[in-house]
Amino acid sequence: MSDSFDLVVIGGGPAGQKAAVQAAKLGHRVLLVEKARGVGGACVRFGTIPSKTLRETAQALGKFRRLTSHVLDVKMPEHVQIESLMTRKEEVIASHERYMGAQLARNRIETCQGVATFVSPTELEIGGISGAKRRVSGRFFVIATGSSPRTPDEVPVDHEHILDSDSLLSLSYLPQSLTVLGSGVIACEYASIFAALGSHVTIIDKAPRPLGFMDPELTDLFTSQLRESGGEFLGGRKLEKVEWDGFSQVQTTLDDGQVVTSEKLFCALGRVAQVQGLGLAAAGVELTPRGLVAVDEHCRTKTPHIYAVGDVIGPPALASTSMDQGRRAVCHAFGVDLGTLRDATPVGIYTIPELGSVGITEADAVKRFGAALVGRAPFREVARGQISAAEDGMLKLVAHPETGLIVGAHAAGESAADLVHIGQMAMLGNMHFEIFIDAIFNFPTYAEAYRIAALDMLGKVAQRARQETKVAAAE
Amino acid sequence: MQSQVELASSRQTTGAVSEGIRRELETRVASGKLELPLLPGVAMEVTSAAARDDVDAKTIAEMLKRDASLSAHVLRIVNSPVYSPRAQIVSLQQAVARVGAGKIREIALVIACKTGVFKAKGYEAELDEVFKHSVATALFAQEIARQTRNNVEDAFLCGLLHDVGRPVLLQALVTLLRETKEAASQEAVLAVVTDLHEIAGSALAKAWGLPETVATAVSKHHTTTPDKESVSVRIVSLADTFAHLSVESGALTSEALAGHPSLAALEIYPDVLAKIVQRATVVRETAGVLS
Numbered sequence: 001m002s003d004s005f006d007l008v009v010i011g012g013g014p015a016g017q018k019a020a021v022q023a024a025k026l027g028h029r030v031l032l033v034e035k036a037r038g039v040g041g042a043c044v045r046f047g048t049i050p051s052k053t054l055r056e057t058a059q060a061l062g063k064f065r066r067l068t069s070h071v072l073d074v075k076m077p078e079h080v081q082i083e084s085l086m087t088r089k090e091e092v093i094a095s096h097e098r099y100m101g102a103q104l105a106r107n108r109i110e111t112c113q114g115v116a117t118f119v120s121p122t123e124l125e126i127g128g129i130s131g132a133k134r135r136v137s138g139r140f141f142v143i144a145t146g147s148s149p150r151t152p153d154e155v156p157v158d159h160e161h162i163l164d165s166d167s168l169l170s171l172s173y174l175p176q177s178l179t180v181l182g183s184g185v186i187a188c189e190y191a192s193i194f195a196a197l198g199s200h201v202t203i204i205d206k207a208p209r210p211l212g213f214m215d216p217e218l219t220d221l222f223t224s225q226l227r228e229s230g231g232e233f234l235g236g237r238k239l240e241k242v243e244w245d246g247f248s249q250v251q252t253t254l255d256d257g258q259v260v261t262s263e264k265l266f267c268a269l270g271r272v273a274q275v276q277g278l279g280l281a282a283a284g285v286e287l288t289p290r291g292l293v294a295v296d297e298h299c300r301t302k303t304p305h306i307y308a309v310g311d312v313i314g315p316p317a318l319a320s321t322s323m324d325q326g327r328r329a330v331c332h333a334f335g336v337d338l339g340t341l342r343d344a345t346p347v348g349i350y351t352i353p354e355l356g357s358v359g360i361t362e363a364d365a366v367k368r369f370g371a372a373l374v375g376r377a378p379f380r381e382v383a384r385g386q387i388s389a390a391e392d393g394m395l396k397l398v399a400h401p402e403t404g405l406i407v408g409a410h411a412a413g414e415s416a417a418d419l420v421h422i423g424q425m426a427m428l429g430n431m432h433f434e435i436f437i438d439a440i441f442n443f444p445t446y447a448e449a450y451r452i453a454a455l456d457m458l459g460k461v462a463q464r465a466r467q468e469t470k471v472a473a474a475e
Numbered sequence: 476m477q478s479q480v481e482l483a484s485s486r487q488t489t490g491a492v493s494e495g496i497r498r499e500l501e502t503r504v505a506s507g508k509l510e511l512p513l514l515p516g517v518a519m520e521v522t523s524a525a526a527r528d529d530v531d532a533k534t535i536a537e538m539l540k541r542d543a544s545l546s547a548h549v550l551r552i553v554n555s556p557v558y559s560p561r562a563q564i565v566s567l568q569q570a571v572a573r574v575g576a577g578k579i580r581e582i583a584l585v586i587a588c589k590t591g592v593f594k595a596k597g598y599e600a601e602l603d604e605v606f607k608h609s610v611a612t613a614l615f616a617q618e619i620a621r622q623t624r625n626n627v628e629d630a631f632l633c634g635l636l637h638d639v640g641r642p643v644l645l646q647a648l649v650t651l652l653r654e655t656k657e658a659a660s661q662e663a664v665l666a667v668v669t670d671l672h673e674i675a676g677s678a679l680a681k682a683w684g685l686p687e688t689v690a691t692a693v694s695k696h697h698t699t700t701p702d703k704e705s706v707s708v709r710i711v712s713l714a715d716t717f718a719h720l721s722v723e724s725g726a727l728t729s730e731a732l733a734g735h736p737s738l739a740a741l742e743i744y745p746d747v748l749a750k751i752v753q754r755a756t757v758v759r760e761t762a763g764v765l766s
Contacts, residue, residue: 035742035744036742037739037742046624115744127744127745129738129739129742129743129744129745130733130734130738130739131733131745158621158627159620159621159624159627160577160621160627160628166624167624167625170620170624170625170626170627171626172626172628172629172686244575245575277746
């Protein structure tokens, strides 16, 4: 005899939580199964929250130095303990777990700690830490088990000298040097944090530039700041071998013969879906060739009453998109129409400098429309940027070449991830770029960058019009 | 100095440790008046140098050379099958370069503890067992830390020193009994040591300037509520049980560990537990060489 639920959610990360809350709000009986004691998933325990707490410290150090024009300097004590740079981490995690726990309780969502395994398409067995088993059945299921770091065969991760994103923050002391394998979001975020704190960071990747899906003007700012912190980016390189020399260094050999040595190495060469032990075959759920759970546009697996959301289905694998997928999957399951999802999902990358993006890049616009209207606002021209000693940032606005409608907003620098939301609203509202010239913004704010970028765009439109007039006159 | 005859007589006597002696011992522990052994100078230098990045194999080898006994032990250990030397290691510099500064630090600390701390005349056999248990606990703590993505180096130190209060207390209690001309049975002496060893060990860890995490792990490793303690306490508390079951009773199985409160606190599910249990043979071999 098993307990019966309208919805059983497997995994308590951002995607699973939102799925559970959405179903409960629709009046359904929900069970949330989570392997860990608290809710939040890797995002809370190994990912977003711990790394961002450390990042705040790193940023504050740099900002303090810049704001005082280096007259007052903050020196990092020798052999500083990493833990001591993120003392607020436990408080932040506890407060997040309290808040999420209260939300689940308020919505009468039952939670169960354990590992879930499908025994049939409608029944799960939940194994607890002590080995105790419980069986539950459900009308619908949402798989939101997340992902874990991928470890290629040639990288012998030992969590002591060669680490991954689950173990990197267990380091007691700040390493003097750190090699980072990979140039995706996690690689670049940690690379810039450790570089800002004083480690000599070397990023190695086969891609020619870091964060290849972002606008190159933004990633140029990232690499130039990395260089300023004493770090370097070795792009277009292939990894031959990684080994701990048995004494004090990790040696990374590249295909061109170069050997990079560092005290520690951080392997961030992608993530794999956590599907082991889920018993997907018993449920008729299929995987893609890359090992991700295969889903349709509604996040529905091959077994129609089983959905999968978040990292387990692959990119973009951001907390924000995962939450939206969780909500939408449940609405689809219970027949609630949420309308069409507009392609205006923002991306926030918490590197130093911070990067934010929404919509399409200039290159994509040129590909799609044959041309693009582009306006730029360097933060050195924005009063808030000057006041905050954050002149290195920029906003880049992209509009349709004919209609002038906003199709993309990309920012680098302080508050960049927040800043692009203004562009996102303009895109969702089908707005012309001139709205930013007419609108009044608080002064001094980074939002003013939108007016500066729009004026730049207007200038280019006027210039283009003049050229066209000249050509017409000549003809 | 206490004579062997006196010690032998104190060990053969039956009876409990008097309330007065126990209170005096408790007072000395609480007020920090316990006589604490010093970590031998060379071992201290080596352990702190090995943690730095700017120290090369040659420098560490030079430090080791100043302590002949320590050097001999290092060479014996690095030549053992556990470290699989490709060829015999004959020099200290070769030893440091071969097994790594981190391992040399561990070996130096283990030897220093054994020769400088885990000794009390008349109780050699008991302390030898405590020491072997401590080394096994350190090695299991490393394995647990690796599997749970916690700091591996800290875990070793916490495990190695978790029972360091026992020899310290044993020394103090034997001295007190001698001074007051009282006698107590071996069982009674060891029972008092067991009662107070966490707090005495913590005092020693602080006196040696070891990190706070070590002092906490030492002072709370017998907790019954590891979920309310730090990660290092959870790891050492579990590693302690692993070592008891594996080395002393030879009955290490996942079933024997079931229900240990640190398993839930560290979120170790049966699959991960099985992986750590599988490492027992390697741990036993390494512990045998180190101790």
